[in-house]
Amino acid sequence: MNRRLSFSVQNLFVLMVLAGVFTNVMAHTVLEVPQVTELKKMTNNIVIGHGCQGEAVIGTSVVFPDGESSTITVGNDPHSGVLTDFVQNWGNLFQLLQNRSVFSEQDEKLDAAGNVVGFWSGGGRGVAANLNAYVPFTISAAILEPTSCATSIRFAVAIVDVCKITTIGDFTDDAVSLWTPAVGSKYDGAPGGHAYDSPAFFTINRDIEANPLPENCGGVGVEVFVKPSAAQVDRDMPIIFNGAQVWPQP
Numbered sequence: 001m002n003r004r005l006s007f008s009v010q011n012l013f014v015l016m017v018l019a020g021v022f023t024n025v026m027a028h029t030v031l032e033v034p035q036v037t038e039l040k041k042m043t044n045n046i047v048i049g050h051g052c053q054g055e056a057v058i059g060t061s062v063v064f065p066d067g068e069s070s071t072i073t074v075g076n077d078p079h080s081g082v083l084t085d086f087v088q089n090w091g092n093l094f095q096l097l098q099n100r101s102v103f104s105e106q107d108e109k110l111d112a113a114g115n116v117v118g119f120w121s122g123g124g125r126g127v128a129a130n131l132n133a134y135v136p137f138t139i140s141a142a143i144l145e146p147t148s149c150a151t152s153i154r155f156a157v158a159i160v161d162v163c164k165i166t167t168i169g170d171f172t173d174d175a176v177s178l179w180t181p182a183v184g185s186k187y188d189g190a191p192g193g194h195a196y197d198s199p200a201f202f203t204i205n206r207d208i209e210a211n212p213l214p215e216n217c218g219g220v221g222v223e224v225f226v227k228p229s230a231a232q233v234d235r236d237m238p239i240i241f242n243g244a245q246v247w248p249q250p
């Protein structure tokens with residue numbers, strides 16, 4: 001290419017770097033597909049974004065809001081009712097897909113009713129700190145409540161990437177990456193920390209044509225937001241392997 005063109009290509013590259021086009025190389029841990037339309041099932045992945053300050057990720061622990069103890073807001077207002085006001089079948093939508101290519105061990109986390117409220121994967125040689133990795137799972141079809149005015153329901157998903165096995169008291173930025181909502185749990189991390197209050201999100205959208213808003217909504221939809229409670233994150237985040245808690249160290 002001629003000199004002038006190569007100069008402008010170089011400038012374009014500099015601009016793209018400044019604009020953050022390439023920052024996804026070091027992106028935070030998220031769901032690969034952050035939303036789904038109601039009544040559609042999907043295969044998805046937890047995308048492990050980067051290591052803990054250069055340390056390899058040796059495991060990941062994921063907690064979905066259980067919908068029982070969760071905090072629900074509608075627009076900006078707290079909702080005193082239950083999640084079934086908006087989603088008929090939230091419990092047990094998630095299933096972990098076995099895959100030993102990233103970590104050697106994995107299992108689901110169940111609540112007292114046997115619903116899957118999260119999962120973990122760990123062991124083996126881990127994920128190099130400069131690479132990304134997928135932990136695959138499926139999501140069954142969610143049925144939104146037709147009488148509600150909700151057009152979308154967004155869930156904060158708490159994820160911890162583990163790089164060193166420590167006690168909670170020894171959590172540092174090179175031991176764990178805490179992709180959790182700040183709800184007052186032991187896994188919040190410190191304000192100003194690398195991943196503080198940066199959970200992953202998953203949104204279920206209403207199929208507005210198949211499931212139009214009822215008349216009493218006056219044509220105005222609302223957005224619902226669901227966060228796990230601190231008690232649930234504390235209960236469901238630890239990794240239990242063969243009946244013993246292996247992370248965090250008790």
Ligand SMILES: [Cu+2]
Pocket residue numbers: 026027028050194
């Ligand atoms: Cu980051």
